[in-house]
Amino acid sequence: MSIVLSHVNHIYDEDTAMAHPALIDVNIDIQDGEFIGLIGHTGSGKSTLIQHMNGLIEPTSGHIFFDGKDIGEQGFNKKTLRANVGLVFQYPEHQLFESDCFKDVCFGPRNLGLPQKEVELRAFEALSQVGFDPNYFYQSPFDLSGGQKRRVAIAGVLAMKPRVLILDEPTAGLDPKGREDILGLISSLHKEMKITVILVSHSMEDVADYVDRIIVMNKGRVAFDAPPKEVFSHYKELEEIGLAAPQVTYCMQDLATAGFDVDTSVTTLQEAKEEILKALSKC
Amino acid sequence: MxxxxxxxxxxxxxxxxxxxxxxxxxxxxxxxxxxxxxxxxxxxxxxxxxxxxxxxxxxxxxxxxxxxxxxxxxxxxxxxxxxxxxxxxxxxxxxxxxxxxxxxxxxxxxxxxxxxxxxxxxxxxxxxxxTPNNLTDGLEDLLKPLKKIRVPVHEISMMMSIALRFIPILMEETDKIMKAQMARCADFESGSLINRARSLVPILVPLFISAFRRANDLAMAMEARCYRGGEGRTKMKPLxxxxxxxxxxxxxxxxxxxxxxxxxxxxx
Known part of the structure; x- marks a missing residue:
């Protein structure tokens, strides 16, 4: 299960006065089981990029290979691709339409042409996976809170049993508690179900704790593609493109310049704590 | 499209x-x-x-x-x-x-x-x-004489400018919802006429909800800025x-x- 993008370009409104490139020569190789953070400023091409990965947008030039097959080729089954590469859009709760949550989650698997029993089983499974309270299964999704609605929407994609899950800013508009819940949920999906996860965000803070690879987009190009530690070591360049490293990185940098013997490449709060304690015990 | x-x-x-x-x-x-x-x-x-x-x-x-x-x-x-x-x-x-x-x-x-x-x-x-704004401003001005016979000229032009303003927003919204449902393997193109009509429900329901939500937000925002109709309202850029x-x-x-x-x- 791999997704390979090779020299992908995308130009919006090609051949008009409003033409502007959204993706320029993007080369990315995504392997099975990875947990990737896709970071970029607004308008950097993140959303365009992920829509290429399940065939919603076709590249102006270049190729995308899913499991070694070119998805732009005639006769490629887009339905199978979309079932395998689940895409959760920004504010996914805005796509809910059924009269109760359970029915809404059934929509995806039913579109796959599965028998009714299988559809319901998958919907039940997916709703349990996202930790949705069974008491609310048959309630209208419009009566729920924002965080709960979002869970239902994510379950709607999970019910198709995708092997790659892409989430576009899944924490946008949530309070800190809801934010942590959703990120924890995604992380556990990755660990327990071994699915590849691509997490799109504009905040390094969000992804630093979870992902093992970060792709930074800038003006339609891939600026960095490396493990978090390496990407954050370029924090000066990140600032230049309007992004910032997590606060931990700044804190450690400041400590190092102040003369403490600390490892500046740590990315999580936990690691930083241990590093500081170690440095203090040396004093 | x-x-x-x-x-x-x-x-x-x-x-x-x-x-x-x-x-x-x-x-x-x-x-x-x-x-x-x-x-x-x-x-x-x-x-x-x-x-x-x-x-x-x-x-x-x-x-x-x-x-x-x-x-x-x-x-x-x-x-x-x-x-x-x-x-x-x-x-x-x-x-x-x-x-x-x-x-x-x-x-x-x-x-x-x-x-x-x-x-x-x-x-x-x-x-x-x-621009749509200019257009309705112009229309409002041209239709002013009709106020004498109690035609609500300002209200009509306000409705028009809001409607025009919402066309691109709702089109974008439709595009987004369509894509979101397509990501869930929805099929809008094949099948019988009845099936195709039914396949519009997953687009229309969220679209209507979003239109109502936006209308509600806009009404609230106008209210918050003390909008009370055209009476005594001046323009930032008079024609x-x-x-x-x-x-x-x-x-x-x-x-x-x-x-x-x-x-x-x-x-x-």
Whole structure:
């Protein structure tokens, strides 16, 4: 299960006065089981990029290979691709339409042409996976809170049993508690179900704790593609493109310049704590 | 797909036509449309065509953009022309079975075709060169006299500008919802007519909800800024006629005179 993008370009409104490139020569190789953070400023091409990965947008030039097959080729089954590469859009709760949550989650698997029993089983499974309270299964999704609605929407994609899950800013508009819940949920999906996860965000803070690879987009190009530690070591360049490293990185940098013997490449709060304690015990 | 609709779409540029007062453009479009119905011969259409070409040239809007809106009325155009071609009585040129093509039919079909094309081109030129806000401002000002007979002019123009403003927003929203449902393997293109109609439900329900939510937010925002209708409301940019506008009116009068003289009197 791999997704390979090779020299992908995308130009919006090609051949008009409003033409502007959204993706320029993007080369990315995504392997099975990875947990990737896709970071970029607004308008950097993140959303365009992920829509290429399940065939919603076709590249102006270049190729995308899913499991070694070119998805732009005639006769490629887009339905199978979309079932395998689940895409959760920004504010996914805005796509809910059924009269109760359970029915809404059934929509995806039913579109796959599965028998009714299988559809319901998958919907039940997916709703349990996202930790949705069974008491609310048959309630209208419009009566729920924002965080709960979002869970239902994510379950709607999970019910198709995708092997790659892409989430576009899944924490946008949530309070800190809801934010942590959703990120924890995604992380556990990755660990327990071994699915590849691509997490799109504009905040390094969000992804630093979870992902093992970060792709930074800038003006339609891939600026960095490396493990978090390496990407954050370029924090000066990140600032230049309007992004910032997590606060931990700044804190450690400041400590190092102040003369403490600390490892500046740590990315999580936990690691930083241990590093500081170690440095203090040396004093 | 949804991007093809030119109606209410503004083409940003800085040209003489763009800078004209919206009232001038509305009046000019109105006069132009009337002139198309006054004309009775081809010389008149030539004058109207030249005038339109001149305006398009001055507006710097690429012709491709203007004609894009034509796609939508292509069938209407075709049907009109076919009906006129076959159903006009007169001197028969060609006839087979019960159908005959007459000289008058050809003339009428051509005239109707040209008239429709000019009509659409003229009005889309106005919407392409005027922002929706300016357009409704102009309309409000032009319709002001109707206030005397208790027509709620301000409310109508406010409704229009909100409606126009929401067209691109709702189109974007539709696009987003469609994609989100497609990501869940929804199929909008195949199946029987009933199935296809049913497949619209997952788009329409979220779209309506979002429209209501947006309407609610907008109403709240207007209320919060003390909107109380048009009474005593002043404008940040009041419409003022400039020298160019006077010239434009003059050109318009000359055009109308030419149309009447050439298209109706001289060669009729």
């Amino acid at each position: 949804l991007r093809d609709i030119t109606l209410g779409q503004y083409y940003r540029a800085d040209s003489v036509i763009h800078r004209l007062d919206p009232r001038v453009k509305i009046v000019a479009t109105f006069v132009f449309i009337i002139s198309l119905f006054l004309v009775k011969n081809f010389i008149g259409y030539l004058v109207a065509g030249l005038f339109l070409c001149l305006c398009i040239k001055l507006s710097t809007v690429p012709p491709k953009f203007i004609f894009r809106g034509m796609k939508a009325i292509f069938f209407l155009l075709l049907i009109t022309m076919v009906f006129n071609l076959f159903l006009t009585p007169g001197e028969a040129l060609l006839s087979f079975w019960k159908i005959k093509i007459t000289k008058e039919g050809i003339k009428l079909a051509l005239m109707m075709g040209v008239r429709l094309v000019f009509l659409i081109t003229g009005s889309s030129l106005m919407t392409l060169t005027t 003022i006629y400039k020298k160019e506008d006077a010239i434009a009116y003059l050109v318009l009068v000359i055009y109308l005179a030419l149309i009447i003289v050439l298209g109706r009197i001289l060669f009729s």
